[in-house]
Amino acid sequence: xxxxxxxxxxxxxxxxxxxxxxxxxxxxxxxxxxxxxxxxxxxxxxxxxxxxxxxxxxxxxxxxxxxxxxxxxxxxxxxxxxxxxxxxxxxxxxxxxxxxxxxxxxxxxxxxxxxxxxxxxxxxxxxxxxxxxxxxxxxxxxxxxxxxxxxxxxxxxxxxxxxxxxxxxxxxxxxxxxxxxxxxxxxxxxxxxxxxxxxxxxxxxxxxxxxxxxxxxxxxxxxxxxxxxxxxxxxxxxxxxxxxxxxxxxxxxxxxxxxxxxxxxxxxxxxxxxxxxxxxxxxxxxxxxxxxxxxxxxxxxxxxxxxxxxxxxxxxxxxxxxxxxxxxxxxxxxxxxxxxxxxxxxxxxxxxxxxxxxxxxxxxxxxxxxxxxxxxxxxxxxxxxxxxxxxxx
Amino acid sequence: xxxxxxxxxxxxxxxxxxxxxxxxxxxxxxxxxxxxxxxxxxxxxxxxxxxxxxxxxxxxxxxxxxxxxxxxxxxxxxxxxxxxxxxxxxxxxxxxxxxxxxxxxxxxxxxxxxxxxxxxxxxxxxxxxxxxxxxxxxxxxxxxxxxxxxxxxxxxxxxxxxxxxxxxxxxxxxxxxxx
Numbered sequence: 001x002x003x004x005x006x007x008x009x010x011x012x013x014x015x016x017x018x019x020x021x022x023x024x025x026x027x028x029x030x031x032x033x034x035x036x037x038x039x040x041x042x043x044x045x046x047x048x049x050x051x052x053x054x055x056x057x058x059x060x061x062x063x064x065x066x067x068x069x070x071x072x073x074x075x076x077x078x079x080x081x082x083x084x085x086x087x088x089x090x091x092x093x094x095x096x097x098x099x100x101x102x103x104x105x106x107x108x109x110x111x112x113x114x115x116x117x118x119x120x121x122x123x124x125x126x127x128x129x130x131x132x133x134x135x136x137x138x139x140x141x142x143x144x145x146x147x148x149x150x151x152x153x154x155x156x157x158x159x160x161x162x163x164x165x166x167x168x169x170x171x172x173x174x175x176x177x178x179x180x181x182x183x184x185x186x187x188x189x190x191x192x193x194x195x196x197x198x199x200x201x202x203x204x205x206x207x208x209x210x211x212x213x214x215x216x217x218x219x220x221x222x223x224x225x226x227x228x229x230x231x232x233x234x235x236x237x238x239x240x241x242x243x244x245x246x247x248x249x250x251x252x253x254x255x256x257x258x259x260x261x262x263x264x265x266x267x268x269x270x271x272x273x274x275x276x277x278x279x280x281x282x283x284x285x286x287x288x289x290x291x292x293x294x295x296x297x298x299x300x301x302x303x304x305x306x307x308x309x310x311x312x313x314x315x316x317x318x319x320x321x322x323x324x325x326x327x328x329x330x331x332x333x334x335x336x337x338x339x340x341x342x343x344x345x346x347x348x349x350x351x352x353x354x355x356x357x358x359x360x361x362x363x364x365x366x367x368x369x370x371x372x373x374x375x376x377x378x379x380x381x382x383x384x385x386x387x388x389x390x391x392x393x
Numbered sequence: 394x395x396x397x398x399x400x401x402x403x404x405x406x407x408x409x410x411x412x413x414x415x416x417x418x419x420x421x422x423x424x425x426x427x428x429x430x431x432x433x434x435x436x437x438x439x440x441x442x443x444x445x446x447x448x449x450x451x452x453x454x455x456x457x458x459x460x461x462x463x464x465x466x467x468x469x470x471x472x473x474x475x476x477x478x479x480x481x482x483x484x485x486x487x488x489x490x491x492x493x494x495x496x497x498x499x500x501x502x503x504x505x506x507x508x509x510x511x512x513x514x515x516x517x518x519x520x521x522x523x524x525x526x527x528x529x530x531x532x533x534x535x536x537x538x539x540x541x542x543x544x545x546x547x548x549x550x551x552x553x554x555x556x557x558x559x560x561x562x563x564x565x566x567x568x569x570x571x572x
Contacts, residue, residue, distance in 0.1 A: 038527070042571060046424035047431045048527045052495065080431070084423045100421065100455045157437030348418045348457060348571075 030389040033063045039385050040072060043346045044375075045080035046088070063388060068380035076375060082161040086112050089345040093206045096189045096198070104154035105147050106130050107185035113164045118372035121338050121364075125207060125325030128177035129168040137163060144171055144184055145267035174270050176260070178321035187261065187268035195228065195279055196258040197251045207328055208310060209337035212247050220249030220301045224256070227290035228283035249301050252291065255280070256298035257324035296320045300327060309333070335361045335369065342375055347384035356383055418571040419462060422453035425569055429473060432524045432563070433481040434494065445476050457571075471564040478559035482552055496520045497555075506554035507546040514542055517555065521562045538562070 031039075037059035041049035049056050055074055062071040075081065087108060092098040094107035102108075113131030114124055123129070132142040133153045142149040153163065170177040171184075180186055181203065190199040204210045225248045231240045259276040262269050271277055280293040300316040311332025318324065328334055339360045343352050360381065364374050378384060420428065426446045429435070435442055452469035454461035485493050486502040499516045500509075509517075518538045522530035530538070541561060546554045 045427075046420065047428045050432075050527060051523065080427050084427045088421060088423055100423075101450060155443075157443070349416050 031386055033060050033388045036063055036385065036388045037071060040068075040379065041075040041078075043348075043385055044072060044075035044085060044379050045078045046084035047078075047080050049075075068387070069376045072376045072380040075379075076372070079159050079161050081375075082112050082116065083159070085345055086115055087160075089341055093341075094183075094185050094189070096202070103147065104150045104160075105183075105185040106132070106142065106150055107180050107183045109150055109153075109160075109164055110180060110183060112160055113166055115371040115375065116161060116164065117166065118370045121369040121371050121374070122326075122329035122334070124179045125181055125203075125329040125334075126322055127179040128170050129166050129179075130170045130183060131164045131166055133163050134165055142167075143267075144173055145265065147184065147188075171268070174268060175273075176270060176320055176322060178325040181321050181325050182261070182268065184268060187263040188266075191258060191261050191268065192263035193279075195226075195255070195282065196261070196277065197255050199258045199261075200251050200254045203324075203328060207337055208331065208333040209340055210310070210333065212251070215250055215302050215307060216246035217250065217302065217305055217307060218242070218246055220245065220304075221253075222249065224253040224291045224299055224301070225249060226252050226255075227281065227288055227292065228286050229290060231287050231290075253299045253301040254324065256293060256296050256319075257321045259293050259296040261321065298324055332361070335365050338369075338371075339364050339374065339378065342378045343384070346375065346379040347381075350384055352383075356381075417459045419454050419457045419459055420569045420571055421455055421457040422450040424457070424571075425453055425470060425473065426450070428568060429477040429563070433477045434484070435477055435480045439480060442476055442480060445473065449473055454569075467564075470569055471560060474563035474568075475556065475560045478556050478563055479552075482555050482559065486552065496524060500551075500555070502551055504551065505546075506542070506549070506551040509542075509546070511539070514539055517558065518542075518562075521559055525563045525565070526567045 034056065037056055038049050041047075041055070041059065049059075055078075059071040059074050062068070062074070087104070088100060090108040090111040091100050091102040091104075093111070094105055095102040109131040110129070111124065113119075114121070119127075130142075132149060133139050137153070137156065137158065139152050139156075140146070140148045153160070170179075170182060174182060176182060181199070186199070190196075190202050201212055204212065204215055222245065225245065229240075229244060229248050229252070231237060233239045233244065259280050260271045260273070262271070262277040262279065276293050276295065284290075284292070297319050298317060300312065302310065303312060303316060309332075312327065313330050313332075315323065315327060318327065336357060339357060340352065343350070343357075343360070360374075360378055363377060367373055430437055437443065449469040449472060452465045453473075454466060481496065485497040485500070490499075490501060497517065498520065499513045501513075515535065518530055518535055522528065522534070538558065538561070542554065542558055545557050549557070
């Protein structure tokens with residue numbers, strides 16, 4: 001009986017699809033200022049703005065004055081911009097499986113805080129800070145060996161926007177800091193077990209928006225490919241040269257950045273400045289003549305051919321995760337990736353052409369990579385939400 | 394039961410894929426839950442609601458693609474709508490007439506739903522439409538919803554009748570299809 005009632009409701013609910021508004025919206029030739037304001041708010045926050053909400057009048061007034069970014073900023077003040085839209089964006093970035101359901105963690109908290117405080121996006125990969133909740137919430141402390149602080153903060157539903165504070169140094173226990181790359185979450189996801197190559201792979205994926213198959217390149221130097229990589233897989237050196245080398249030359253060249261880091265006993269550990277993590281030299285019997293990792297130096301070999309488009313600037317070799325983060329963050333690819341992610345978050349299904357991406361990226365870089373400002377101008381761009389008809393303004 | 398489920402899914406498909414399907418954006422689980430919280434005013438710290446939201450989130454759209462709208466997703470949305478509606482109605486029922494926010498402004502919860510005047514029923518429908526659809530209800534919708542109300546009211550108490558009406562409107566496609 002209950003099942004029948006429920007399914008009857010479903011059918012009725014489906015039939016009451018949207019009345020005239022859904023079809024009309026799809027085919028509307030004109031958009032009023034109020035409709036634009038409502039659409040903008042929905043895009044930015046993920047929830048509708050009720051007609052009686054005073055913010056609608058405020059946004060509409062800005063729109064009438066042609067102040068579209070100011071209208072967007074009103075929507076960005078909502079808690080939902082943080083707890084819904086930015087979490088939708090950052091949750092998958094923070095996990096190896098890229099699940100939108102990923103629990104709240106220090107990576108996401110830091111991303112949200114950095115947007116709220118309009119920080120330079122580059123500090124997401126270089127900064128010595130993180131975000132956590134205020135002490136008066138009575139949460140378990142944020143520590144290197146537990147995510148409980150962040151899980152409980154999200155579970156309390158007290159509002160992420162107003163309850164995050166910036167703390168520095170990032171972790172007292174670690175002598176290195178590179179923003180999200182040394183967050184506990186990043187360590188848990190990409191420095192646990194394995195060979196630390198995942199940390200490089202996912203840096204490219206999450207912050208340059210490039211998968212390894214897009215980055216691989218032929219004929220790269222062999223010098224940094226480690227000893228655990230078979231040079232004649234299946235007895236065939238061509239397989240190594242045409243396949244394995246194309247990725248490993250890039251990965252192994254850069255993995256040194258994380259050589260002194262590991263994730264063990266539920267926490268990131270640093271080996272100290274004399275040693276590297278044992279995993280960096282495991283399976284050395286496979287090809288003993290390969291590269292032996294002795295320190296945290298790294299070299300970027302993803303610089304030629306199609307990888308020129310990443311737009312590297314500055315040093316292409318260095319030591320440690322911070323210098324690595326700096327190299328990535330100062331690339332054109334990073335700026336483009338951040339803009340792309342913001343655009344997809346607030347402008348779903350809208351076309352992001354290369355000229356538009358260039359335009360938005362140019363502005364992002366010229367305005368000091370400020371994250372909050374970026375969301376404001378991306379969301380209010382005419383390509384994101386169709387602007388009101390001029391005659392109606 | 395299976396037949397009704399198929400009819401529901403077919404109706405959604407017709408509505409959604411028949412039109413401008415490529416531009417359709419569906420709300421994801423966070424947006425759906427946030428929309429219900431925002432519309433109904435139910436506290437995010439209500440343990441029953443929070444637990445139910447957590448329980449249903451894997452059945453709801455994850456990223457907001459139209460392909461994620463499935464029978465389980467629609468059922469989950471309906472169940473979520475039901476619990477939010479129940480909480481909202483219970484909260485308003487405990488507030489004296491005249492002191493309520495924008496819903497149930499004319500409802501006398503002591504009175505059986507079958508005795509509601511047409512004016513009261515229409516005001517409830519208008520208020521729910523404003524809450525969940527953010528627009529005026531059309532004449533056709535009004536007529537259908539009042540018919541639903543009149544069908545349910547004789548056999549159900551006031552709270553249950555309102556819950557069924559509320560759930561019907563809150564779980565409609567309009568609330569989880571963004572554009």
